[in-house]
Every structure is written in C-alpha cells, then in structure tokens.
Amino acid sequence: MNRLPFAPVLRRSLPAALAGLGLALVLSALHSSKSPASAQPSVDGKSIYLERCAFCHGENGDGNGPVARYLNPRPRNFTLGQFRFRTTASGELPLREDVITIVKQGVRGTAMPRWEGVLSEAEVEAVVDYLTTSFVPFWGTYDPPVIAIPDPPRVTAGMIEEGAIQFQELQCWKCHGEQGRGNGSSALSLTDETDRPIRPADLTKAWRYKGGSDLVSIYTRFSTGMDGTPMPSFYDVIDEEQRWALAAYVRSLQTGEPSGESVLQAAFTSQDLPTDPDDPLWDQADPTSYFLTGQVIVGPRWQTPGVDAVTARALYNSTNLALLIEWDDPFQDTQGGGIDVLPQAGTYVDLETFPQNVGPFADGLAVQMPAMLGEGVAKPYFAWGQPGNPVNLWVWHASDQVQEFIGTGLKTEPAAQANTNVAAGADWTDGRYRLILTRPLSTGDPDDIEVKPGQFIPIAFQAWDGSKGETGTRLSLSSWNNLVLEQPTPIAAYLYAGLAVLGVGAGEWWLYRRVRS
Amino acid sequence: MLRRASELLIVLGVALALAACGGGAEPPSPSGGEAESPPAATPAGATISGVIKFTGTAPEAEPILMDAEPICADKYPEGAFTELVIANSNGTLQNVFVYVKEGLPDQEWPVPSEGVLLDQNGCRYHPHVLGIQAGQTLIIRNSDGILHNIHPMPVNNRPFNLGQPVVMDSEKSFPTPEVMIPVECDVHDWMLGYIGVLNHPFFAVSGSDGSFSISGLPAGDYVVEAWHELYGTQTISVSVAEGGTEQIEFTYTGS
Numbered sequence: 001m002n003r004l005p006f007a008p009v010l011r012r013s014l015p016a017a018l019a020g021l022g023l024a025l026v027l028s029a030l031h032s033s034k035s036p037a038s039a040q041p042s043v044d045g046k047s048i049y050l051e052r053c054a055f056c057h058g059e060n061g062d063g064n065g066p067v068a069r070y071l072n073p074r075p076r077n078f079t080l081g082q083f084r085f086r087t088t089a090s091g092e093l094p095l096r097e098d099v100i101t102i103v104k105q106g107v108r109g110t111a112m113p114r115w116e117g118v119l120s121e122a123e124v125e126a127v128v129d130y131l132t133t134s135f136v137p138f139w140g141t142y143d144p145p146v147i148a149i150p151d152p153p154r155v156t157a158g159m160i161e162e163g164a165i166q167f168q169e170l171q172c173w174k175c176h177g178e179q180g181r182g183n184g185s186s187a188l189s190l191t192d193e194t195d196r197p198i199r200p201a202d203l204t205k206a207w208r209y210k211g212g213s214d215l216v217s218i219y220t221r222f223s224t225g226m227d228g229t230p231m232p233s234f235y236d237v238i239d240e241e242q243r244w245a246l247a248a249y250v251r252s253l254q255t256g257e258p259s260g261e262s263v264l265q266a267a268f269t270s271q272d273l274p275t276d277p278d279d280p281l282w283d284q285a286d287p288t289s290y291f292l293t294g295q296v297i298v299g300p301r302w303q304t305p306g307v308d309a310v311t312a313r314a315l316y317n318s319t320n321l322a323l324l325i326e327w328d329d330p331f332q333d334t335q336g337g338g339i340d341v342l343p344q345a346g347t348y349v350d351l352e353t354f355p356q357n358v359g360p361f362a363d364g365l366a367v368q369m370p371a372m373l374g375e376g377v378a379k380p381y382f383a384w385g386q387p388g389n390p391v392n393l394w395v396w397h398a399s400d401q402v403q404e405f406i407g408t409g410l411k412t413e414p415a416a417q418a419n420t421n422v423a424a425g426a427d428w429t430d431g432r433y434r435l436i437l438t439r440p441l442s443t444g445d446p447d448d449i450e451v452k453p454g455q456f457i458p459i460a461f462q463a464w465d466g467s468k469g470e471t472g473t474r475l476s477l478s479s480w481n482n483l484v485l486e487q488p489t490p491i492a493a494y495l496y497a498g499l500a501v502l503g504v505g506a507g508e509w510w511l512y513r514r515v516r517s
Numbered sequence: 518m519l520r521r522a523s524e525l526l527i528v529l530g531v532a533l534a535l536a537a538c539g540g541g542a543e544p545p546s547p548s549g550g551e552a553e554s555p556p557a558a559t560p561a562g563a564t565i566s567g568v569i570k571f572t573g574t575a576p577e578a579e580p581i582l583m584d585a586e587p588i589c590a591d592k593y594p595e596g597a598f599t600e601l602v603i604a605n606s607n608g609t610l611q612n613v614f615v616y617v618k619e620g621l622p623d624q625e626w627p628v629p630s631e632g633v634l635l636d637q638n639g640c641r642y643h644p645h646v647l648g649i650q651a652g653q654t655l656i657i658r659n660s661d662g663i664l665h666n667i668h669p670m671p672v673n674n675r676p677f678n679l680g681q682p683v684v685m686d687s688e689k690s691f692p693t694p695e696v697m698i699p700v701e702c703d704v705h706d707w708m709l710g711y712i713g714v715l716n717h718p719f720f721a722v723s724g725s726d727g728s729f730s731i732s733g734l735p736a737g738d739y740v741v742e743a744w745h746e747l748y749g750t751q752t753i754s755v756s757v758a759e760g761g762t763e764q765i766e767f768t769y770t771g772s
Contacts, residue, residue, distance in 0.1 A: 081675075
C-alpha cells in the first residue's frame, strides 16, 4: 500500500495544517498516479520530478505548479538558484548533498514533504540531479566554497550566557525579537526573493524550525544564511566558539512541543482567583499545550493559520473557574471592524488573489465547551458544534471585549448569547498574549454549561491572528480536549492517563482522515 | 518568468564561458584580466562627457521614518527623504549611471587593484548608485555601527547576504557584468542602492550638477546608455576621434 509510508510523516507534521495540505495533495497525486508498489522503482529523474514535484514546483522548476497559489511559503522557484538549506557560504549554490538532504528530510511546517521512505535513495538522487541540472543557473559551473562545521561541543551554562550576549550584539532581535518570537522591529517589512512577505522564524517553537532545531542545524543556518530570505550570514563576524555559544543560546529559547497530553487539570484554591498572569498562584496549575491547525473544513479553507499552539492553565475556587491562556502572536492587532471581502468559495484560500491589506481585524481567542453536558449527550462537532448539539464559545477579541456565543457549526454564524458571564483580562508583551478568562462555575443562565468538579468537560481552543487576515472562519482550531476540575482522588490519576491516550488517538485519527479525504 | 528563464540561459552561457577561461568561481581576488601586466592602457584616450537634463517635475521625495534607529535618525536634523529622483537646481538629474554599452574593441580591460567603497552611513548607501568593474573589490563599509545586512539581488551574478553588526568593512566582488544590481538591507527596508558591473572602466554616475565624464576611450563608434532607477534607460550613439572629446546630452522628463 502506497499510503503506509506517510504514517511517520503524518505524525511529525501534525502541527502544521499546511503540511497537511501538502500531504493531502501528495496523497491525491499518489492515488491518481496508481504507482504499483511492487514494480521496480523508476530512477528516471525527470519522470519522478514530473510525477512527484511538478504540481508544486512547476514543470519548468519555476515554483509555479498548479497548487503553488494555495501555499505559503510558496514552493521554491529553482530557476532563481537560491537555496535556504546549504553548507556553503552566503549566496553560493548548495552542494548536491545539501539538496539531497533537504529533499529527504522535507521542510518542516511547510508543504514541502519529507521524501525519505517515500522515494528510494537512488530516486532522490535522480530527481535532485534532474532538477539541479535542468533548472538551477550556474549549477556545475564552479565549486561553491563550503563552510566546514566541526563537531559540536557539550553545551554548558556558560556557553548559553555567552550566546545571549552574541544574540544582543549581533542584533538578531531586530528581526527575531528579544525573546526570539519573530516579532523584531524589522519583522513586518521583510520580503523573500520573489518579493512576497516573509516572517522571521519564531525561535521559541522547536517544531517550527524548517531546517532542524538541533545545535548543528542552528549553527549552520546563521553561518551560511538562508539565501532568498532576509536571514543573513554571520559567519565572518564571530569565531567558532562564539558560534557554538550563539547556537546554544538559540536552542535554549526553544520550548517543548505540545506533548499530546489532552487533559487540562484545574487546580483548586481556596483563595480569590488571580486576575494577574504573573500571580504566583498560577504556579499551582500545570500548563498544558495544544496544537491548533488551520480551519480547512468549510470554504474558503484556511491553510496558513497564524497561531499554531496555545498553552492553558486552569484554577478554580468554590465559585469560579479561571483559565490562563498563552500564545505567541508577533504583532498585536487591537483594531477590529475590517470588512471581510473574501468570496465564500468551497476551496482553499487562493493566496495569489487574497488581498494583502484586508482588515483591520483584531486578534482573538475562543474557548469552546459543549452547551449541554450529561449522560447520553454526544460530544458536539469539534468545530463550533452542530445543529441540535451546540457549543458555548467564549470569544475574546484584542479590542478587549469578551462575549459568549452559541455555535451550531461553521456554516452558521455563532449567535450571541443574551448574557455574557465571562470576564476577560489580557496582556500582550514582546510577542506573547496572556489572557485570563473567568466565569462562575454555575451561572444560572440556561444557555451556559455548568462546570462541576470531577467531571470531564470537553474543551477546545480557537485563535485569530488579525494581521494575518484572520476573521470569522479563517481561524485556527484545536481538536477536543478535556478540562477536569481536580478532586484529590487517587483514581483520577489513572483515568487521566487513560483519557490522554484516547485523546491523542482521536486527534490523530481526525487529522489522518482529513489528510486522506 | 519567461523573460527570466531566457535571461538565465544567457547567464548560464556567460558563466560557462567564464568557467572555461578559469575565472568562474567567485574568489576574493579579482578575476582574469588583472594578472596580465597593465596593457597599453589609455593615457591620452578620448572622452565622452555631458550632462543629464531633467524637465518636468520630480515626484516628491517621501520622508523616511527612522525612529527605530536613533543613530541614523540623528544624522538628519531636517528629516530623511527617499532618493528615488534627485533633481538638481540647475535642471539636471543626479544618480544616473552612464556607460559605454557597445562599440568597445574586443579586449580585456585591466581591473583596478583599488577597491570601490560602498558606505552604509545614516542608514543609507553612499553612493546611492555606483559603478564597478567585474572582479574589482567592492569594499562594503558599515559606518553606523548598528546591524546592517548587505543584500544585493543580482541575476547574472551570485547574490550574498552578510550581517554587519558593528563598524566594519567586508570585501566582495561580482565576476560578471550586470546593469544594475539592486542592493538592499532587510533590517531597514528603506535602504536601497544600485551597483552597475561592467567588464571595462568606461562608466560614470551623474553628480549634483548633473554632469558626467567618461575618459580614456580608444577612438571609435559607441553606443552610450544612461540608466535611471525610475525613468529607465536611454541610448545615444556617438563617435570619438583619437584623443578627442564629444559632448552628449540625455534628457529625462518627469511628470
């Protein structure tokens, strides 16, 4: 079965909806191309290219394949001869091995699939030789100077300290932001080699590193620069020791990948619930992180979401529940009210015609729970519920309003509830939002879910990034997880563990189905 | 895209040719020609000089917001403005690159051992437009002492993108003729400059009086081209006698 090789790819790529899209496209191509798994592999580079690569990279290698207009970043235009992932000096062509390496590993968080395990070694080499010699200017005309990368040293605290100084002195923060969240002062004006906007990497998200989040990959990126992007080479301005220190510091900025743990445990406190995100009381609540993916269920499908993860904590006391939700968004968009001009189409958003200056739209976040909970009531559809089985949506916008809605599916606009019983307080600092939502456990409002300790309450998160043009159903969303108001009973621990496993399974199954369909 | 592709084919041809004669790679040292001892250069050659006239109105220079870089902003007490069109008070145009496009004898011209300076000062390129010979050293200076990244975007040459975080010089060169290569700094999106690369020394940039002068030419019939970043190119055919001087005049018209 030619679908099997994708299982590992799929798991690695779960966070990125666009990777999903890429895979979906690849999968459909595979289905249509009825390649018999048993037949001897073709090692004709050109036919592999036309079959596997051309619908993204274009038959002429110009990056203009039929699906290119739906992708961000766009597939590489090989005829410009600029490669991001190299071991050669700034501006030079990559080595043949560099291209082979990146084709095998794919570009994480983008539509560029991982081809290792899908194509054989010989096939990868053949397709790389075909594309380089057919499309890449200067290919084979000279020997590009290589940047030798020695073995990495063992990372020490001292190195990280020294690296922090380098990060300051080399002014990486002008693009990447003080905390590395991709929100530097120059970040909004950057463009790539085709004059399209490009954002600096969020260095805190290990799972978003396109070329690898390990020490050697980081060292390589800032030493060689990433041609075709604003990311310069800094090789000449620091020595080897300083380079390793800088790499170690960048690595230390990385936070872990959301683990797939699906249960958000609300800790009990007898005190008043905190309204300040810096309140030490929050330390009593375990942070749990969730991936969000683009909304690709109803058209226009949004394959390039802004917010790809949120971290939540929960506390409750005898009367109220408080959630602290944190997520990275490099630019704060507080102004809403922009008119959405996008035609409702049944397809993916065409990024070529997507207007650059839609909006303004305010950033936003929604917490979703079922509107009804109880024996025999099925969980509503994870994306805004469904007719007959609605959800509660606590929708906060950076214009600092919070309002409760009833959702009955993505096809109908959520209906505002008569009363909003949720209070919100938010703070945006250096590329990160921290939002506190507080609600009485029981509101007496017939539209609201009642929150009781010990229960498993399905909970999901959705986010909008205004400066990415997100509003309405152009948003990113998580699958269902569970909120549990902790009761200190030992049995619960087992239950959580079991549920976590179930939760992961379900989430993956959902994405897998999406990707396959 | 198509245009690009055909251009690239040409480029490839040029690059192959260069590689064939041993100068293909991009070494820090100047390519090919220099090794040959200074040939019968041009002590008393001919001169083509003239002026770039400008009629009509130039688009208004737009203010540049440099607040993010006080070190640069402080260098412009009157405020900084874009340099897209700089019309001189005497009815002439600055920053026009003028060069001999056709008619030179088929020979190699010595590459000067001296470099050409491109200075980043006040978050701007000085000069805004410069000419250099293929293989000649380009000295890229950061006088500001804050991060600039020097990022030329050539088609016929390889690009590069170097971070310069402190006051420093870097040296680079372009092996292949190309008119013009835009240069940008991604950190400061208003920074823009142009580099004209030729395989001979017969070029000039019009100054604050709109004049230019190209000297040391052998006698011959030439096509001279003028290039302006907004108004594009114009050509004039001109013949110069041994040791003679010819005056030519280009006229650009604003709106």
